[in-house]
Amino acid sequence: MMGFYPCLRPLLMALEPECAHRLTLLALKAGLAPAYKNNNESLKIKLWGREFSNPLGLAAGFDKDAEVIAPLFKMGFGFVEVGTVTPLPQVGNAHPRVFRDIANESVINRLGFPGKGLEVFAENVRDFRKNFPAAPGILGVNIGINKETAVPLDDYRRCMEKLAPLADYVTVNVSSPNTAGLRQLQGKNALDDLLTGLLVIRKVPVLLKIAPDMEAVQRADIAEIVMKHRIDGLVISNTTVTRPAALPPHLQGEKGGLSGRLLKDLSTETIRDFYRLTQGTVPIIGVGGVSSAADAYEKIRAGASLIQIYTGLMYQGPALITRILEGLTPLLKQEGFQDIAAAVGSERTTGKSRAKAVI
Numbered sequence: 464m465m466g467f468y469p470c471l472r473p474l475l476m477a478l479e480p481e482c483a484h485r486l487t488l489l490a491l492k493a494g495l496a497p498a499y500k501n502n503n504e505s506l507k508i509k510l511w512g513r514e515f516s517n518p519l520g521l522a523a524g525f526d527k528d529a530e531v532i533a534p535l536f537k538m539g540f541g542f543v544e545v546g547t548v549t550p551l552p553q554v555g556n557a558h559p560r561v562f563r564d565i566a567n568e569s570v571i572n573r574l575g576f577p578g579k580g581l582e583v584f585a586e587n588v589r590d591f592r593k594n595f596p597a598a599p600g601i602l603g604v605n606i607g608i609n610k611e612t613a614v615p616l617d618d619y620r621r622c623m624e625k626l627a628p629l630a631d632y633v634t635v636n637v638s639s640p641n642t643a644g645l646r647q648l649q650g651k652n653a654l655d656d657l658l659t660g661l662l663v664i665r666k667v668p669v670l671l672k673i674a675p676d677m678e679a680v681q682r683a684d685i686a687e688i689v690m691k692h693r694i695d696g697l698v699i700s701n702t703t704v705t706r707p708a709a710l711p712p713h714l715q716g717e718k719g720g721l722s723g724r725l726l727k728d729l730s731t732e733t734i735r736d737f738y739r740l741t742q743g744t745v746p747i748i749g750v751g752g753v754s755s756a757a758d759a760y761e762k763i764r765a766g767a768s769l770i771q772i773y774t775g776l777m778y779q780g781p782a783l784i785t786r787i788l789e790g791l792t793p794l795l796k797q798e799g800f801q802d803i804a805a806a807v808g809s810e811r812t813t814g815k816s817r818a819k820a821v822i
Contacts, residue, residue: 468780468781468782469780471780472780475487476563476565479559479561480561480562480563480570481558481560481561484525484777488526488530488531491531491534491535492530492531492534494534496531496534496535496537496538496781497537497538497781498537498538498539499537499538499539499781499784499785499788500539501516501517501539501785501788501789503517503788503792504802505792505795505800505801505802505803506518506541506788506791506792506802506803507802507803508768508769508802508803508804509804510696510746510768510769511631511632511668511695511696511746513601513631515541515542515600515601515769516541516600517539517540517541517788518541518759518763518768518769518770518791518803519539519540519541519759519769519770519771519772519784519787519788520540520541520542520543520544520601520603520748520769520770520771520772521535521540521542521543521544521771521772521773521776522544522750522771522772522773523544523545523546523547523603523605523634523636523672524546524547524574524773525773525776526543526545526546527545527546527547527548527576527577527578528545528548528578528579528583528584528587529545529546529548529584529587529588529591529604530587532545532587532588532591532602533591533594533595533599536599536600537599538781538784539784539785539788540600540784541600541601541769542600542601542602542603542631542769543600543601543602543603544602544603544604544605544634544698544771545584545588545602545603545604545605546578546584546604546605546606546607546634546636547576547578547605547606547607547636547639548578548580548581548584548604548605548606548607548622548626549576549578549580549581549606549607549608549609549618549622550580550581550608550609550612550618550621550622551580551581551609552578552579552580552583553575553576553577553578553580553609553610554577555574555575555576555577555578556573556574556575556577556641560572560573560574560575560719561573561574562714562717562719564710564711564714564723564725565778566711567709567710567723567724567725568723568724568754568774568775568778568779569710569721569722569723569724569725569726569752569774570721570722570723570774570777571714571717571719571720571721571722572641572702572719572720572722573640573641573717573718573719573720574641574719575610575641575642576607576608576609576610576639576641576642581621581622581625581626584604584626585625585626585629588602588604588626588629588630589629592629598631601631601632602629602630602631603630603631603632603633603634603670604622604626604629604630604632604633604634605633605634605636605672606618606619606622606623606626606633606634606635606636607619607622607636607639607642607645608642608645610642610643615645615648615657616656616657616660616661619635619657619661620660620661620664623661623664624664627664627665627666627667628666630667631667631668632667632668632669632670632695632696633667633668633669633670634669634670634671634672634698635657635658635661635669635670635671635672636672636701637649637654637657637671637672637673638672638673638674638700638701639701639702639720640674640676640701640702640704640719640720641719641720646674649673649674649677649681649685650681650684651681651684651685651687651688654684654685654688655688655691655692658671658688658692658694659692662692668695668696669694669695670694670695670696670697670698670748671685671689671694671696671697671698672697672698672699672700672701673685673697673698673699673700673701673733673737674700674701674702674703675699675700675701675703675726675729675730675732675733675751676703676704676705677733679736682733682736682737682740683740685737686737686740686741689741689745690741690744690745694745695745695746696745696746696747696748697737697741697745697746697747697748698747698748698750698771699730699733699734699737699747699748699749699750699751699767700726700729700730700733700734700750700751701720702719702720702721702722702726702751703720703721703722703726703729703730704719704720704721705721705729706721707721707725709725710725722751722752722773722774723752723754723774723775723778724752724754724774724775725752726751726752727751727752727753727754727758728752729751730749730750730751730752730762731749731751731752731761731762731765732765734747734749734762734765734766734767735765735766735810737766738765738766738767738808738811739766739811743766743807743808746768746769747766747767747768747769748767748768748769748770748771749762749763749765749766749767749769749770749771750770750771750772750773752774752775753770753771753772753775753787754772754775754778754779754783755786755787755790756786756787756788756789756790756791756794757790757794758775759787759790759791760790760791760794760795760806763803763806763807764806764807764808764809764810765808765810766807766808766811767807768803768804768807770787772784772787791803
């Protein structure tokens with residue numbers, strides 16, 4: 464698929480986005496995933512007592528029902544985050560609900576956590592663990608709530624109890640803009656209450672996925688709660704509800720979260736801010752608009768220990784994985800860093816805010 468993607472791309476871009484996504488999943492299930500492995504020692508990083516073969520992961524949203532975990536690892540990812548999963552199956556929001564901005568390699572979606580539900584999801588993860596007892600990478604699961612839930616904590620706890628024994632880490636998603644009321648859980652008191660109730664069943668590292676659309680006071684509040692509960696990590700960031708001027712006029716009025724290149728700078732700025740607010744003590748997974756090694760490196764220098772991609776992969780195909788991993792090593796050497804860990808948050812000491820080269 465890696466070599467053929469430039470030929471397939473026009474077809475995929477011509478299809479309705481969700482149809483193209485389903486076709487991609489079918490191709491992966493059929494064994495068409497390209498194989499790539501990067502053995503560069505400088506790209507290894509250890510977090511939460513686990514060694515990541517490289518810092519590049521796949522963001523939640525691609526494999527919502529945990530159907531293609533093994534093929535995704537085969538493509539070269541150091542870690543894969545599956546979900547978002549909700550306790551009960553749900554169809555999500557009404558169609559159309561995904562809109563491409565091809566010129567800016569960005570997407571607006573208002574999916575609303577569609578999926579087959581927790582039981583199917585957990586069975587798929589169990590099958591993966593059974594078939595691959597020597598796991599090819601680090602597996603994260605992203606948990607959310609059903610649209611009609613009355614008590615969000617109950618939904619999160621149900622998912623946590625079921626999936627924590629199967630995962631290397633769990634990400635609590637309180638930041639999707641496409642489920643009514645979800646982002647209100649990022650409020651100081653609401654988040655404090657949620658984490659107090661949820662973390663009593665903490666069995667694996669627990670991460671929190673947050674939005675980029677916050678004022679300084681709310682960011683400080685979240686950082687305080689994260690430190691109070693000793694949250695193991697932050698995923699920064701989810702999609703944005705802002706609409707940059709570069710977004711085409713016909714998309715400006717579409718509701719939903721914006722991802723891709725138009726999110727990149729806002730996401731990186733949010734990473735930078737939370738690295739400062741937590742004094743670099745809380746590991747960050749940086750996600751949002753990564754479409755090159757330089758983009759990934761910029762987020763690492765801003766404070767991210769790991770990086771995730773999704774929208775960039777949709778536009779550039781599997782070769783993006785290779786370009787990022789092979790491009791990171793010269794960027795590290797260029798600034799005298801022996802490994803990824805040494806570069807995390809380094810812009811605070813060097814005063815530089817961007818990588819010198821685009822690879």
